Amino acid sequence: MTLPLFLELLVGGLVVGGLYALMAFSFSLILATTHVLNVAHGVFMVLGAAASTLLVRHLGLGVVPAFGLVAAGFLLVGMIFEAVLLKPMAGRASGEVLVSSILVTFGLALALEAMLGFYWARHVEPQPIFALHPRISSFALGDVVVSGPRATVLGIVAVVVGVLHLLLTRTRIGKEARAVAQNLAGALVIGLNPRRVSRAVLTIGIAAAALSGGLFVMAIPLNPFEGLRLTMIAFTVSAAGGVGNLPGALAAGIALGLAEVFTGFWAGPIWSPMMSLLVLFAVLLLRPAAILTGQGR
Amino acid sequence: MREPHRSEPHGARGRAPAARGLKIRGLQVRYGEFVVVQDVSLTVAPGEIVALLGPNGAGKTTTLRAVHGIIPPVDGEITYEGRALHGMPTHERVALGLGLVPEGRELFPGMTVEENLELGHVPGRGPALADSLADVYRLFPLLRERRRQQAGTLSGGEQQMLAIGRALMAAPTLLMLDEPSLGLAPRIVDLLYDTLRLLGERGLALLIVEQYVHEALALAARGYVLESGRIVLHGPSAQLREHPNLQQTYLSV
Amino acid sequence: MSVRRALPAVPLLLLAAGPWILPRDLVTALLFTFLLITLASNYDLLGGFLGLYNLGQASFFGLGAYVTFLLLLRVPLLAALGPAGSTVAALAGGAAAAISAVLLAYPLLRLRGAYFAVGTFALLLLLRLTVDNLPQLTGGSHGLYVSAQHYLSLRAAYLLTLSLAAASLLLNALLASSRLGMAMTAVRENELAAAAAGVDRFRVQQVAFVLGATPTGLAGAVFGLHSGYIDVSVVLGIERSLFPVIAAMIGGSGLVWGPVVGAVTLRAIDVALKNYMQLPVPAPAIYGGILVVMSLTMPKGILAGLTRAPQAAARSGSPAPPRPARPRTR
Numbered sequence A: 001m002t003l004p005l006f007l008e009l010l011v012g013g014l015v016v017g018g019l020y021a022l023m024a025f026s027f028s029l030i031l032a033t034t035h036v037l038n039v040a041h042g043v044f045m046v047l048g049a050a051a052s053t054l055l056v057r058h059l060g061l062g063v064v065p066a067f068g069l070v071a072a073g074f075l076l077v078g079m080i081f082e083a084v085l086l087k088p089m090a091g092r093a094s095g096e097v098l099v100s101s102i103l104v105t106f107g108l109a110l111a112l113e114a115m116l117g118f119y120w121a122r123h124v125e126p127q128p129i130f131a132l133h134p135r136i137s138s139f140a141l142g143d144v145v146v147s148g149p150r151a152t153v154l155g156i157v158a159v160v161v162g163v164l165h166l167l168l169t170r171t172r173i174g175k176e177a178r179a180v181a182q183n184l185a186g187a188l189v190i191g192l193n194p195r196r197v198s199r200a201v202l203t204i205g206i207a208a209a210a211l212s213g214g215l216f217v218m219a220i221p222l223n224p225f226e227g228l229r230l231t232m233i234a235f236t237v238s239a240a241g242g243v244g245n246l247p248g249a250l251a252a253g254i255a256l257g258l259a260e261v262f263t264g265f266w267a268g269p270i271w272s273p274m275m276s277l278l279v280l281f282a283v284l285l286l287r288p289a290a291i292l293t294g295q296g297r
Numbered sequence B: 001m002r003e004p005h006r007s008e009p010h011g012a013r014g015r016a017p018a019a020r021g022l023k024i025r026g027l028q029v030r031y032g033e034f035v036v037v038q039d040v041s042l043t044v045a046p047g048e049i050v051a052l053l054g055p056n057g058a059g060k061t062t063t064l065r066a067v068h069g070i071i072p073p074v075d076g077e078i079t080y081e082g083r084a085l086h087g088m089p090t091h092e093r094v095a096l097g098l099g100l101v102p103e104g105r106e107l108f109p110g111m112t113v114e115e116n117l118e119l120g121h122v123p124g125r126g127p128a129l130a131d132s133l134a135d136v137y138r139l140f141p142l143l144r145e146r147r148r149q150q151a152g153t154l155s156g157g158e159q160q161m162l163a164i165g166r167a168l169m170a171a172p173t174l175l176m177l178d179e180p181s182l183g184l185a186p187r188i189v190d191l192l193y194d195t196l197r198l199l200g201e202r203g204l205a206l207l208i209v210e211q212y213v214h215e216a217l218a219l220a221a222r223g224y225v226l227e228s229g230r231i232v233l234h235g236p237s238a239q240l241r242e243h244p245n246l247q248q249t250y251l252s253v
Numbered sequence C: 001m002s003v004r005r006a007l008p009a010v011p012l013l014l015l016a017a018g019p020w021i022l023p024r025d026l027v028t029a030l031l032f033t034f035l036l037i038t039l040a041s042n043y044d045l046l047g048g049f050l051g052l053y054n055l056g057q058a059s060f061f062g063l064g065a066y067v068t069f070l071l072l073l074r075v076p077l078l079a080a081l082g083p084a085g086s087t088v089a090a091l092a093g094g095a096a097a098a099i100s101a102v103l104l105a106y107p108l109l110r111l112r113g114a115y116f117a118v119g120t121f122a123l124l125l126l127l128r129l130t131v132d133n134l135p136q137l138t139g140g141s142h143g144l145y146v147s148a149q150h151y152l153s154l155r156a157a158y159l160l161t162l163s164l165a166a167a168s169l170l171l172n173a174l175l176a177s178s179r180l181g182m183a184m185t186a187v188r189e190n191e192l193a194a195a196a197a198g199v200d201r202f203r204v205q206q207v208a209f210v211l212g213a214t215p216t217g218l219a220g221a222v223f224g225l226h227s228g229y230i231d232v233s234v235v236l237g238i239e240r241s242l243f244p245v246i247a248a249m250i251g252g253s254g255l256v257w258g259p260v261v262g263a264v265t266l267r268a269i270d271v272a273l274k275n276y277m278q279l280p281v282p283a284p285a286i287y288g289g290i291l292v293v294m295s296l297t298m299p300k301g302i303l304a305g306l307t308r309a310p311q312a313a314a315r316s317g318s319p320a321p322p323r324p325a326r327p328r329t330r
């Protein structure tokens, strides 16, 4: 393998991995603070990809304003999601929430996925594929040509991760979210309102998932039925990185992204998704502690 | 059980016509089928220091948790400053002025000392954040030294100070402490009680749960003794200290 | 007592006469209902009795079907034997499901609660990808066909699926009142106490896992031989995995008759949707919606809502105190 090729694969892995990290971190923050295992998380990502595609390709918006709109729109979706589906579970024991949230969000995932594929095929294009092809020119770094869209994705991911980090470490609501994730009993005793926290986390988490979907299809196209697979990836990355742990999610996401890209290169692209499922099993079996510690007691 | 000095449910004998402060009447709490707290009545007047004593499993923690809104009582009435607390979520009780330093401290182990304190502050209640912080640091200078340290790495005594400091950040008017001396060296316990005395002198009401009664009764004006979920004794501290049953059960420990 | 116990045999005999007296459409509809009852009660063996939610129940269905087909296609001797060969291949399909359950129990049963659900679902995805990625062996997205001599007639398929459904229900009913069933309940209610009483948690769960996988594997074989064609979306479909969960939930998880009520309801909805109603919504969206609404509003299911006492007693009794554990020889 030549060096430029290696570097190209490396950048590809970083892009995919950064996006996995972003999506996985929002997933695991939701899991850690609310005990909701959001099976629909990957579907929200796909919905974000679809919305971005619609805005950019069919309505002619620029990529960045489109992402802004998607993020804002899905803040609203997240609020509705919390109010309609998860509010009824408030006050149940955390183990119970975990299990019933799986069934509820699994149902939601299937419903959303089916509707998306159905209506897209009917009203937008017969073969639904979500992809953005923005005209951002590529540039050379030494011998290596860096694709403009990929660099843009990496840049935006870095900014979003930075913003999330500041949100969690510098703002009151971010600290409350970390507190709830670390020790729910302690958070209750000192008078934090867990509903307020879970509302904020779900809203922001779902917007982050949708945004990462929009960014994803700047690099790799998606179809409407890949949501559940993406959820599995979110689960893998958050479990490997430690639930609710941002640096951990970044490291695990990038590791998985690189593993997929290099597997795809050597064994053929059809084997990359398999790679991530195998990693999921490895993580489930080898690091159960990481999964459990992240979610309180 | 066969205690002559049994308390009457409403027996806040002679105390102020207390609509103010904490009043518990006929409290009953269950875990599933098990009745853990049975017909408990007690009062804490504003600024008063009261001890709640009793052996393991008597229901002391459960009583505090019911007052703080962490578990719903089956029966009985709890009022604070004249407001009925029934069905009120914990965060509203904190906003009313109730504070709890729980059993096991329940800190946020992965966050710094200062972050733990900040989280205790209730925006819009009491002094501003910076002033509350400065006040807690004055009370516990050690916490200021360790403000950047992760709470999970503190020693037991430091953790207890942090738990108390964190509760104080919400500017409570009644602070409930669940076995604050548990697991601490005697010297640290003395220090802790000095601080509690100071807080009492400032006018903060305290409800202190202890199994080892020396310090608690030395500080408190009155005390209650809980056994198997019922109040079996209550009265002024001096009287309790002299009481033969209590002598026998606890002071020998 | 024994009369009451034999009572379900009467409708069973009536049902068995179905292919000779009912119209063909209805026979087919019932066949699919029996399949769903089988999968739903197999799912509920773990979901209801042990609180282990297997979201990958279709893995065993697909495994049974694929192993059967591959044997018939790759082993000339079996192909030459005609119906006898099909029988052997189908039994091998069931055995493959059972053996893989024995083995998969080791990694999967280390997982608890939500993580077991995630693990089993990931297993289904992994199987789907494997089949997709090995087209030389599995036919990939084109699927596999067997020759007409191996086809199961509608009557035979009907009777076989009816037997599988009845056997699965009987299995659950027997378990509900057996020593193993009590051990299962004890493990679900309080794992630590059960362990303290000497119940071997892993062994109990492994047995249940295998018991819940075998009829499902056989059902996959029967289904495949009846239609003559299998592919990933049919035998390893996400819906194939989801339907048993929904059926058990609708009917009443943990109740022997719950999956029956749920499966009949679900199939009725399915038939109504496909044949009589023109809804501007795809069917999976409806099922997803049903799952959402059910788990929010009626987490215990229809049956539990209708009949309280007798069914609840059949399920577990009151939170059963863990039994003296080591199986004493009688």
Ligand SMILES: Nc1ncnc2c1ncn2[C@@H]1O[C@H](COP(=O)(O)OP(=O)(O)OP(=O)(O)O)[C@@H](O)[C@H]1O
Binding pocket: B031, B034, B036, B054, B055, B056, B057, B058, B059, B060, B061, B062, B063, B103, B211
């Ligand atoms: N979550 C629970 N579920 C069931 N029973 C409980 C629970 N918490 C406490 N109990 C029981 O309630 C009784 C009273 O417990 P509680 O913690 O109030 O006692 P305590 O007086 O604080 O004891 P200690 O001095 O040991 O802290 C005990 O018998 C205990 O076993």
Ligand SMILES: [Mg+2]
Binding pocket: B060, B061, B062, B103, B178
């Ligand atoms: Mg206690």
